[in-house]
Amino acid sequence: MNFFLLSLIKAAVVAFVLLTTLAYLQWVERKVIAHIQVRLGPSRVGPHGLLQPLADVIKLITKEDLIPPHVNKILYLAAPFLAVTMALISISVIPFGTEISLFGVRTWMQLTDLNIGVLFILAVSSMGVYGVALAGWASNNKYALLGGLRSSAQMISYELPLSLAVASPLLLANTLSLRELVEKQAGFQFGFLPNWNIFQGPWPQIISFVVFLIAGFAETNRVPFDLPEAENELVAGFHTEYSSMKFASFFMAEYANMVTVTAMTTILFLGGWQPLFPERFGSHYVPTLAFAIAGAVSLYHGLNPARKRDRLTLPAAAIVFFAIAFAFALPAVQSALVPLFWFAAKTGFLLFVFIWVRGTLPRFRYDQLMGFAWKFLFPVALLNLLVTGIMVALFS
């Protein structure tokens, strides 16, 4: 098929899935946080609040779009656009799975594979700082300005340990292309331990993994590093003066950055779409099993309903889960979608960790945040890179 047409279709599919994921990620976050805090969370709009994202989108679109007086109009309007564009662009180089063939067309589950993929993502994410910094400056509001200043300082500081942590798995894999990075992590040691970078010798990459994840939390302005939007000090931080879709753009950018960081962690350290254990132990039946268990649990709770509406909604969900489980049992679907399942499962677990941490940890103080980055995280990342470099030079 025509390369141009194929790319267009793939881009449309990826954009649709990504935007739906972003909308529902917010629902998942609210639900998980609610359950951590022993509340119910959104439950009014649709069954179990499942239509809440839709209601939020309608609310945000129809809200009055206010431009406060004395703002720098061009930069004020450009900032949310910049933030959301830079957040969404990086998904274009993320590989979701292996090569698949659909209607006789063979294509990779990835929009494009750059031979500088890792650098591309670093470059795009470093440009994302402008959205936040300019939003804070152009708003003509001291809380917004302080939020913007904090976020630029924080993002510059945490970009250093982030880049240094990225360098170690690159040393092991010897490539900058994200697809090759995942392919290098195929196979198993001793027949069961996956060849993922996090488990790989000669120097265990668990330190790089932890440093990358911590710096990732800071880069996405998430709790415990959400100083740029600390409510009790700065009202809402850099987006205080934004309303309607402009506010929604910042919100979307934050969630898109979260997806990018978790997807990058999966690719760099957790083996991308490679399974957790070898196929001879039946790893390709894991999706079937997982969805069948989910269906069985739904069915059980539907037959013993805690609430009246569960009698209807949960069996319906069970039927959907069983259908997906059955689809994963088909050999034709299996070869194409099982890698995608592993990628989504790992990324989803990391996203859950992000939400879990938000529900668990309190916020840092500002000087602690900077001290932690420069006096602890940066030296650790530097030493880790040095040791990894020496080990790789000596043993491989």
Place this chain on the structure above:
Amino acid sequence: MDVFLFLLFAIIAVVCAINVVVQTHPISSAISLVGVMGSLAVLYLLLGAEFIAAAQVIVYAGAIMVLFVFVIMLLNAGSEVRRGRSIVVQLLGVPLLIAFLGLMAYFVQRLYPSAASVKFGAFRGGTALAVGRALFTQYLLPFEVTSVLILIAIVGAIVLARKELD
């Protein structure tokens, strides 16, 4: 397509560069400079030097210019006030500029008389592998000397900052 993209981004680069000087507010000038860096990166990419392009965005647009913007925001620098220009500038400015551009054109003509036209994407040494190999074999001494230079700059910054603290 290549020529069209080259012209487009060359024009953006030049317009942004003029804008850096014309704008009165430091933030607007800094953002225009980011535009220059970005379009330069695209030009590198068109020539086939993808590593340089990525490094250009990461280092210049993503790190150095963010620091510039950060400092401008921190100092809360206001718009620059245009004072009346001196009579010398008004009289000699334009002729000197034309003379300078003419001199540049002359030297380029003299140094590269029969320059072959640039082929887009023909350059093959732009990958990270090629750049790394060149840096650590052929240009090892300049590379190490530069790192020492940066070390001196870091030590100097710390010394200056300490003096302030005491």
